[in-house]
Amino acid sequence: MSNIPEFSFHHGGVSVPDLDAAIAWYGDTLGFELERRFFIEAANAHVAMVKRGPLRFEIFEVAGASPLPEERRHPPSDVKTHGNKHVAFIVDDFEAFLTVMEEKKADVAFVVREKFGKGCFIRDCAGNLIEFVEENKP
Incomplete structure (x- = not known):
């Protein structure tokens, strides 16, 4: 028996050039719904969390990203x-x-x-x- 505390998967993350287009794609193609949008100042990133049941994707749009x-x-x-x-x-x-x-x-x-x-x-x-x-x- 391990003494490592339990954990489970929460989300995957992707970086995209167009956040609105990605929200639409994940919704139309895979059935994810927008859970929330926010801004991460330290990364200068506009972010959306999309959700389908217990599955989540965090989608980042960062100006100037490669x-x-x-x-x-x-x-x-x-x-x-x-x-x-x-x-x-x-x-x-x-x-x-x-x-x-x-x-x-x-x-x-x-x-x-x-x-x-x-x-x-x-x-x-x-x-x-x-x-x-x-x-x-x-």
């Missing part, structure tokens, strides 16, 4: 750079989820169908990678 490098927009090349990679969500039916994402014209970056499970990465409106997986049931 765009996401091209190699960070594709999963096989992104893992070649140290640092955070993506957040992943589980779906019950991957094929149904992928169909909906294609109908919504989401930017599907990468699809995997393996014996251990299947999933995909989509890019948000700023190119940030988000993974969705369906685990094989034993």
